[in-house]
Amino acid sequence: MTSELSWLRRRADKRAEIGPWELREGLRSRSSELRALLEERKLEHPQGTPEGNRVHRFADEALSELENAERALTHAHQRYKVGSHVAVGQIHIDTAHNLLLRLSRPSEIVSMMPGILAIVQSRLSSDDPRRARVEAIAQSPESIGEPERETILDAVGVARQASIRENLRVRSFVNIVGWVAGCLAVAAVLVALMGAVFEDMVPLCFTPYRGLEVGGYVVVCPVAMNPDPKGGRDINESEASATTPADYLVIEIVGLVAAGIAAATTLRRIRGAVTPYNVPVVLALLKLPTGALTAVLGLLLMRGSFIPGLSALDSSAQIIAWATILGYSQQLFTRFVDTQAQSVLNAVSAPNAMPPPPSPPQGATSSAS
Structure with missing residues (x-):
């Protein structure tokens, strides 16, 4: 016993x-x-x-x-x-x-x-x-x-x-970033579920025009393509028939993987600190759902002709490629969080240990020369 x-x-x-x-x-x-x-x-x-x-x-x-x-x-x-x-x-x-x-x-x-x-x-x-x-x-x-x-x-x-106070500041920062990452993860899951249930409501499809000699326009989605000659079905019907429940999920997975690569490359610039709060991990967790959402939102902006010249992607491979770029581009938004994290860690790691170097006296350079 x-x-x-x-x-x-x-x-x-x-x-x-x-x-x-x-x-x-x-x-x-x-x-x-x-x-x-x-x-x-x-x-x-x-x-x-x-x-x-x-x-x-x-x-x-x-x-x-x-x-x-x-x-x-x-x-x-x-x-x-x-x-x-x-x-x-x-x-x-x-x-x-x-x-x-x-x-x-x-x-x-x-x-x-x-x-x-x-x-x-x-x-x-x-x-x-x-x-x-x-x-x-x-x-x-x-x-x-x-x-x-x-x-x-x-x-x-x-x-x-x-x-x-500095340790409490680190804890508050980690909690805030963690809550934001959790909310973004929930939003990404909801977007994927909405795309699977209502697949033809806001399709991630493009309709590049190929010319009459090759059959008019083509509906290009992340997973499938649907050629439809001019004069055939309505374009909305063509898009509805080409969309699949996996379109949003595939784009989010591609954006999440690209964001994970971006997180791995940015961790080299984060210097660790002897604190009980793991700041680099929570930063990496923030980038993952952000990359999934930026991939989806970026493609929607391109589909709405927000970016001139990129309103009609020609193939599913191009859509996937742009989703990769857009997922990686989340770094444009999260780099401000990375900068703030580094300043928080610097404040914890003996911010006043070294006094600032004295400024050189006026005329020192000229006298030395």
Whole structure:
């Protein structure tokens, strides 16, 4: 019975690990490290004195934050929330680390200054007075006292709040793009179903004129062709007889494949970021239904003589070829989303880590020459 319970628990843990597993393990390791440091602080300051009581109070609060972080990282019911549990765990761990800094003596903060400076410089702009003050303190760490420690804690807290806001921005962006991609996918499915049920309502057919000597006009559809000499049936009847339920489906599949190729080629320009939200994947998912719809809408515009000279395609192969081009051309619309995604990822990846290079003084070029 015990072995069966252990087996079920292991299976539940595996199900709970769906998502950014490496980030979760990194946060768990960081939580274990902070827990050991806090326990050491409690041993160094036994209860019974004002300072000991203070250390135990803050340490217990920090340990409670670590428990909340571990609980957020191991909840099986969050298996479908790919990134939210990681972000929540990071928030609790950051709070515990801030409490540890508050428990540290000024001499202990000196050894932590490189990491503190990196956090502040990565999230606060170069003209922020809190960053400037921390950088000044880092120049002379031996002068760290109670006021300097409060300044450091305030700057670190603000920097971590900025990091949380950037991660929330990434999550909001991914959710918006995901919802738009889902709506476009539903629209593409509905268009394909409408084309299959009402195949002759808005046909994707063209009627190129071949001349009287070759039989007048020809009805060309994505799947079939229907020659009809001039003076024969009405053109609408000819189109209705040539259309098939698969016309819209074939065009959408061709546009979707072309959009998939476009998505594969554009992913090389997207630099990844260590975030729990998979931005490149949701961008690729957006392009697929967009390509299917742009292929259909583009052919409808061509059929309506919206593009001069392209109102009468000569064969089904030409229709398929143009559907490929139109499906790939969705990149003209989604490239703005790609640009916004890259700016969001850049904002998460330490936007202020490197100060802007100083502009050269006036006349430097002329003097060098």
